[in-house]
Amino acid sequence: MNPEETDNGISRRSFLRTSAVLSAGVAAVAAGLAPLRKLGQFSSVDEFLQKYYKELTPAEMKGVLTRIEDEVQRQYGIRPHVRDYKPMNGVEFVYALNLTRCVGCRKCVHACVAENNQSRNPEIQYIRVLKMPNDGTFDVDKSEHDYAPKSVPVPGSFFMPVQCHQCRNPPCVKVCPVKATWQEPDGITVVDYNWCIGCRYCEAACPYFARRFNFTSPSIPASQLNLNMSYLGNRPRYKGVMEKCHFCIQRTRAGRYPACVEVCPTGSRKFGNVLDPNSEVSYILKNKRVLVLKAELGTLPRFFYYFDV
Amino acid sequence: MLNYLRFLRRCAAVSFDGDWRYYSWVGLLTALCAVGLNAYAKQFVAGLEITGMSDQVSWGVYIANFTFLVGMAAAAVMLVIPVYIYKNEDLHDLVIFGELLAVAAILMCLAFVTVDLGRPDRFWHLIPGIGVFHFPGSMLSWDVLVLNGYLLLNVYICGYLLYCRYRNRKPAKWLYIPFVFAAIVWAISIHTVTAFLYVGLGGRPFWNSSIVGPRFLASAFTAGPAFVILALQVVRRTSASSAGAGSPVEGPDTGRTELRRRDATIADLDHLARHLPELAAVSPSELQACLAGATFIEVAAGDVLLQQGSLDNDAFFVLSGRVVVKRAERGRLRITRNIGPGEQFGEVSAIAGTPRAATAIAAMPGEILCLPADSLRRLMRNPRMNEIITWRMGERLMISDQSLLILRAIVQVSMIINVFLLANEIFTEFYNSNKHDVSWRYLVLGLDGHHALVPWFWTAVTLNVSAMVLLMVPLSRRLKWLNLACLMCVFGIWIEKGMGLVIPGFVPTPLGQIVEYVPSWNETLVCVGIWAFGLLCFTILLRMAVPILQGELSRSNET
Numbered sequence: 001m002n003p004e005e006t007d008n009g010i011s012r013r014s015f016l017r018t019s020a021v022l023s024a025g026v027a028a029v030a031a032g033l034a035p036l037r038k039l040g041q042f043s044s045v046d047e048f049l050q051k052y053y054k055e056l057t058p059a060e061m062k063g064v065l066t067r068i069e070d071e072v073q074r075q076y077g078i079r080p081h082v083r084d085y086k087p088m089n090g091v092e093f094v095y096a097l098n099l100t101r102c103v104g105c106r107k108c109v110h111a112c113v114a115e116n117n118q119s120r121n122p123e124i125q126y127i128r129v130l131k132m133p134n135d136g137t138f139d140v141d142k143s144e145h146d147y148a149p150k151s152v153p154v155p156g157s158f159f160m161p162v163q164c165h166q167c168r169n170p171p172c173v174k175v176c177p178v179k180a181t182w183q184e185p186d187g188i189t190v191v192d193y194n195w196c197i198g199c200r201y202c203e204a205a206c207p208y209f210a211r212r213f214n215f216t217s218p219s220i221p222a223s224q225l226n227l228n229m230s231y232l233g234n235r236p237r238y239k240g241v242m243e244k245c246h247f248c249i250q251r252t253r254a255g256r257y258p259a260c261v262e263v264c265p266t267g268s269r270k271f272g273n274v275l276d277p278n279s280e281v282s283y284i285l286k287n288k289r290v291l292v293l294k295a296e297l298g299t300l301p302r303f304f305y306y307f308d309v
Numbered sequence: 310m311l312n313y314l315r316f317l318r319r320c321a322a323v324s325f326d327g328d329w330r331y332y333s334w335v336g337l338l339t340a341l342c343a344v345g346l347n348a349y350a351k352q353f354v355a356g357l358e359i360t361g362m363s364d365q366v367s368w369g370v371y372i373a374n375f376t377f378l379v380g381m382a383a384a385a386v387m388l389v390i391p392v393y394i395y396k397n398e399d400l401h402d403l404v405i406f407g408e409l410l411a412v413a414a415i416l417m418c419l420a421f422v423t424v425d426l427g428r429p430d431r432f433w434h435l436i437p438g439i440g441v442f443h444f445p446g447s448m449l450s451w452d453v454l455v456l457n458g459y460l461l462l463n464v465y466i467c468g469y470l471l472y473c474r475y476r477n478r479k480p481a482k483w484l485y486i487p488f489v490f491a492a493i494v495w496a497i498s499i500h501t502v503t504a505f506l507y508v509g510l511g512g513r514p515f516w517n518s519s520i521v522g523p524r525f526l527a528s529a530f531t532a533g534p535a536f537v538i539l540a541l542q543v544v545r546r547t548s549a550s551s552a553g554a555g556s557p558v559e560g561p562d563t564g565r566t567e568l569r570r571r572d573a574t575i576a577d578l579d580h581l582a583r584h585l586p587e588l589a590a591v592s593p594s595e596l597q598a599c600l601a602g603a604t605f606i607e608v609a610a611g612d613v614l615l616q617q618g619s620l621d622n623d624a625f626f627v628l629s630g631r632v633v634v635k636r637a638e639r640g641r642l643r644i645t646r647n648i649g650p651g652e653q654f655g656e657v658s659a660i661a662g663t664p665r666a667a668t669a670i671a672a673m674p675g676e677i678l679c680l681p682a683d684s685l686r687r688l689m690r691n692p693r694m695n696e697i698i699t700w701r702m703g704e705r706l707m708i709s710d711q712s713l714l715i716l717r718a719i720v721q722v723s724m725i726i727n728v729f730l731l732a733n734e735i736f737t738e739f740y741n742s743n744k745h746d747v748s749w750r751y752l753v754l755g756l757d758g759h760h761a762l763v764p765w766f767w768t769a770v771t772l773n774v775s776a777m778v779l780l781m782v783p784l785s786r787r788l789k790w791l792n793l794a795c796l797m798c799v800f801g802i803w804i805e806k807g808m809g810l811v812i813p814g815f816v817p818t819p820l821g822q823i824v825e826y827v828p829s830w831n832e833t834l835v836c837v838g839i840w841a842f843g844l845l846c847f848t849i850l851l852r853m854a855v856p857i858l859q860g861e862l863s864r865s866n867e868t
């Protein structure tokens with residue numbers, strides 16, 4: 001470095017050098033960004049600017065639902081019916097699962113995938129069935145996840161399906177930095193797939209391994225698409241957002257049972273309105289031996305396990 | 310305002326200037342940045358699928374590095390506290406380096422969080438006012454606030470202090486001291502808040518322990534100052550060589566040549582007043598009295614004005630040209646200052662009557678005013694002159710071995726506390742074997758044939774314990790051993806707080822499944838890119854700050 005040069009600020013030589021260095025830097029950045037050419041349609045301007053679910057007016061919501069229908073049609077070639085089902089007054093959903101009866105057939109897992117338009121590749125499942133040893137420990141650390149017996153039930157084991165427990169005190173909702181996940185008045189914890197930033201903090205917070213992340217764009221064969229869709233429920237998700245069990249919001253808010261309840265061949269799965277004293281779930285909570293998973297965490301699940309005898 | 314823009318422009322210009330070592334280092338870092346950017350672009354297209362993460366282990370090496378770097382950023386206060394609270398002058402010059410490191414570390418933190426997001430395009434959802442900010446409910450929203458606040462605080466403090474140094478002006482206390490104290494509290498908070506990100510998760514027993522916060526602080530105050538010790542020596546070495554590269558001076562052994570002197574006149578003092586406006590505050594009669602014994606020297610490049618170790622009592626002011634001050638330390642010659650018009654040298658030993666601490670050599674032809682110590686004292690009776698002269702005495706950039714040893718003491722104590730806290734946790738988890746210890750077992754011993762993290766953990770323990778022992782013995786007062794200890798600290802803590810803290814929290818899952826995590830190649834490249842980006846920022850910030858602190862880049866040599 002020549003002392004005179006620094007003293008005069010930008011001399012001709014250092015100007016040339018500066019521009020050479022700068023253009024080399026710009027070229028390096030441009031070369032680095034080259035893979036972005038493969039990006040294709042990532043996010044439309046409307047989608048980018050879409051407001052938070054709770055701030056949308058009914059008219060704006062209508063526009064959003066139409067846009068989503070357009071998106072699905074463009075991608076799958078079929079036009080779905082996307083609605084924004086609202087919670088019903090005087091309804092709080094709870095779930096009860098009979099551990100005596102469950103045989104671990106996993107029909108619920110697959111009915112859920114089909115109903116809720118989960119990605120088939122990579123496969124995303126909301127329900128995880130644990131094969132638990134009948135050794136008196138009731139310890140999930142001893143559970144088997146990838147069991148594949150020739151027939152069920154299996155002596156010496158019982159089966160415990162786990163899915164979102166729709167906690168009254170949900171840790172996942174507490175940690176979300178943008179309130180993209182929240183608890184609805186009917187007790188369902190939902191995700192706004194257009195608001196989630198994909199930080200996966202909720203996934204780390206959940207004590208029940210109930211949340212699933214779209215590590216890449218979900219893929220579903222068009223022929224298997226469930227066209228009855230809801231905004232907070234089973235409409236196709238985006239790459240980079242979180243999803244989870246929502247008690248089949250598109251069915252339950254229209255007075256039907258969740259897919260997992262309907263498909264269960266042993267009748268282990270019970271679902272209903274806990275605010276109705278005559279409902280099946282109210283009867284179970286009053287009369288059966290009921291327990292919740294990880295009660296010590298104070299999450300207050302709405303998902304109960306019970307035994308027949 | 311215009312002045313400030315000119316200052317920024319000159320800073321930007323100087324960052325493109327350097328010797329071949331600077332160019333190759335910056336070039337290498339830029340190339341690595343481009344590689345990282347390329348890897349990130351691939352991830353942006355494919356999604357986080359091309360990382361090693363899964364639903365089971367949903368955070369990986371990105372968040373691990375983030376956690377480590379928050380600690381590095383927080384550690385800047387370990388330089389600030391001794392200076393501003395305990396008035397430790399040895400570290401005074403080094404505060405700026407700590408804060409620049411904090412700036413670079415926070416930029417890396419923000420980059421690591423961004424690459425970890427599934428939807429970085431939706432970052433605006435996080436901006437208070439436009440988006441929906443879950444404050445104070447979510448610890449992540451606290452982290453967004455404290456990290457950005459800390460970045461702004463440090464950018465402001467560094468910017469202000471450097472600008473004052475550039476203008477050769479004394480910084481106004483009320484314009485930076487309140488911010489310095491805010492930054493101290495803030496630094497503790499960024500790390501505590503980051504610890505609470507983990508501690509707050511009741512469903513993860515590995516993290517849900519109140520000792521994690523204190524452990525975070527202890528490890529941060531180990532790794533941060535250890536990194537600063539290493540960085541300062543690099544600065545010391547390279548700033549000496551780069552400033553010396555173009556100078557015509559060979560060394561101090563050229564001997565004291567016969568200088569061309571004449572008695573100084575009042576015109577020479579007027580000349581000085583043009584560069585040193587404070588001199589105008591001194592009355593003409595006082596100025597006249599100062600001329601007794603004062604001489605004017607016309608120097609040629611290479612003239613030695615004072616020799617290290619010699620005893621005389623003259624103070625010098627540069628009227629024109631430049632003078633470099635070199636100091637022989639441990640057999641190596643270092644340029645400690647580069648002095649321009651209006652600035653003084655040699656005044657400390659002149660007033661104290663001590664031997665010269667360094668050798669001063671003219672870097673180019675120029676004019677020097679030489680005042681006897683008595684004349685200088687007389688000038689300093691004027692309060693404004695006194696203020697500017699004493700302030701300048703304190704504002705020198707001197708990275709002395711003494712200051713490195715003070716940092717060593719900080720690293721030493723922090724590492725002892727860190728190892729102690731780790732031992733506490735190990736005892737609690739292992740003595741009374743219960744449900745909580747499964748992740749610890751996985752980390753330390755391996756679980757059901759899965760032991761991906763076991764080598765990492767034991768490497769970290771080995772590094773940390775060896776560093777602790779080394780720091781406790783006098784051997785590490787020697788720089789070579791101190792550097793080794795610091796390297797071990799930085800790597801040991803990086804593992805302990807990265808792979809050793811983030812990953813085991815996810816293994817096994819809350820449902821007892823064991824899925825191991827190994828960072829993918831692409832993920833590793835993104836990390837390399839961000840580290841290169843951070844080092845590039847730190848290098849460029851230092852490239853701007855060092856000449857300003859050395860007086861090489863100042864308002865007096867603006868064109």
